[in-house]
Amino acid sequence: MRLKICHLYPDVLNLYGDNGNIICLRERLRRRGIDCELQRVPIGEKADLSNADLVFIGGGQDFEQEVLLQDLRGGKAAELRAAIEDGVCVLAICGGYQMLGAYYETHDGTRCDFIGALDLYTVGSPQRMIGNTVFQCTEECGGAELIGFENHSGKTRLGSGLKPLARVVVGHGNNGEDGFEGAHYKNVFGSYSHGPLLPKNPAFCDLLLRTALERRFGSVSLEALDDRAENAAHDAMRRRLLKS
Numbered sequence: 001m002r003l004k005i006c007h008l009y010p011d012v013l014n015l016y017g018d019n020g021n022i023i024c025l026r027e028r029l030r031r032r033g034i035d036c037e038l039q040r041v042p043i044g045e046k047a048d049l050s051n052a053d054l055v056f057i058g059g060g061q062d063f064e065q066e067v068l069l070q071d072l073r074g075g076k077a078a079e080l081r082a083a084i085e086d087g088v089c090v091l092a093i094c095g096g097y098q099m100l101g102a103y104y105e106t107h108d109g110t111r112c113d114f115i116g117a118l119d120l121y122t123v124g125s126p127q128r129m130i131g132n133t134v135f136q137c138t139e140e141c142g143g144a145e146l147i148g149f150e151n152h153s154g155k156t157r158l159g160s161g162l163k164p165l166a167r168v169v170v171g172h173g174n175n176g177e178d179g180f181e182g183a184h185y186k187n188v189f190g191s192y193s194h195g196p197l198l199p200k201n202p203a204f205c206d207l208l209l210r211t212a213l214e215r216r217f218g219s220v221s222l223e224a225l226d227d228r229a230e231n232a233a234h235d236a237m238r239r240r241l242l243k244s
């Protein structure tokens with residue numbers, strides 16, 4: 001078995017250790033003897049998303065998001081929409097998550113029309129939502145408790161048909177108002193959690209790997225790994241945030 005991971009815009013979208021998610025995905029495959037092919041697609045380079053099993057997009061500031069618009073319009077937006085409709089597994093963080101929606105209007109009124117793959121939009125606010133977070137995933141998204149870190153001014157609103165990824169326990173999530181975090185559509189998981197997200201949340205990492213592997217190869221069972229270090233990192237932050 002070989003899993004093809006595409007890392008979109010590693011040169012531009014990489015805040016707060018987002019690239020660590022790629023290390024984590026690869027390492028959990030390696031420890032199980034599953035091959036991994038990693039394609040890094042920086043701005044200006046062609047992607048072959050129709051061939052990918054899992055696409056990762058990190059976060060970026062408003063400036064970087066604006067820089068990407070032209071490249072997206074050059075073909076990647078349509079390719080990404082098609083891959084999403086075809087069930088490719090996608091993890092998109094913060095600025096990358098916003099990019100999957102219809103648009104992002106910055107606080108100073110600049111409008112970035114994004115790819116419209118997910119029924120959501122984002123509007124910048126004067127408030128920055130910053131800090132370590134605890135989110136409880138919906139059952140559909142595996143039910144795990146996620147530890148992350150968020151830093152955004154954009155407030156994201158989901159359309160009525162789009163489900164959230166999680167419920168906010170500590171933090172702001174999508175907008176600091178409705179108690180929800182991220183979005184889930186087909187095999188796409190969007191989240192505001194930097195951190196990097198996956199090393200502290202191994203069950204969520206395995207959910208992504210299983211989703212991507214099963215789409216390609218049918219039913220797979222992932223061998224359990226020794227996650228003591230990962231769980232200790234998760235629990236240490238959880239204790240600090242929940243004071244329990």
Ligand code: GLN
Pocket residue numbers: 015058059060061062065093094095096151152153154155
């Ligand atoms: N520019 C976006 C915002 O501030 C995204 C920031 C990020 O990716 N951390 O809302």
